[in-house]
Amino acid sequence: MKEFWSSRIRDMVPYTPGEQPKDRTFIKLNTNENPYPPAPRALEAAKQAVGEGLRLYPDPEAGQLRAALAAYHGVKAEQIFVGNGSDEVLAFCFQGLFEPARAICFPDISYSFYPVYAGLFGIPYREIPLREDFTIPVEEFLGNNGGVILPNPNAPTGIALPLAEVERLAAGNPTAAVVVDEAYVDFGTESALSLLDRYPNLLVVRTMSKSRSLAGMRVGYAVGSPNLIAALNCVKNSFNSYTLDRIALAAAQGSVEDEAYFQENRRRIMDTREKTAAALEKLGFRVCPSQANFLFVSHPERGGKELLDTLRAQGILVRWWGKPRIEDYLRITIGTEEEMEQLIQVLRQTLGRDK
């Protein structure tokens, strides 16, 4: 087996995303999708893009979308890079900003794609354990690293790193790129975008999959100094000189232009998150303080796998990793109010709190 495979990937373990079931209907709280539809303007723009124009290649520069994002964030268009989901943008970061000679670091208990990319692109890395309370020990990330990458808020804990701490990371790694993966930032975390002027080594990566309900369109982007963005363009152009397809470009632009819908969408998720966290705590769960569209929870009376299986049998999908330190934890995506009420109802029965 593995004949003809590159020796580089023979021992690799590819990333396994959360289950996307096709055989039956579940309440799907396992991959942090948004339960609400994309903005009406995004849907309208996507529909408009479907037509005769699809015979033409999309704009390789994604000029209009980059201009719209630049205006939205108050930066220049040359400070914006767009890609097929932030996963692709992150892959380009590993290729364009990190190197085989110097180990990068990221937290141990973090986005599980980072070690996969590091393996794929031959980047050595050091994983730094979270503190007992699952916060990030920033002091251990400072020094002569080959780069730093971390989600803020962290995934799957949902815990946010205060802006001053992100600044310490950027200032404390002056010779390396510091990539802040802000996939969930819109659900209550202060963004590192405000630091960009002062830290040319800082790159902020965003996605439209979560707060903009566009996971199916695969749109992600990075904001940073023109120098870092040029590195990502260098990788992209050697790989696939086109960025997003015409429909994704249109939908993403429509979403950026629909600020009122965006604000309502994220506000609704945050409200439901707070209600759900309170209901789970009442049932005896330990709930990490989340600034994301998910909750990371454990229960003293039940193991993580047991809860995962029980919920699945009742038609509710959540995420469980079974890794050391977090084997008793589940990550539960925030769905609609009704979905979360059903979740609480099932858990109440499971824990015998309905008597």
Ligand code: PMP
């Ligand atoms: N970063 C983090 C921390 C994530 O959890 C995810 C979603 N799995 C992503 C990036 C990638 O999101 P997407 O590719 O949909 O933009």
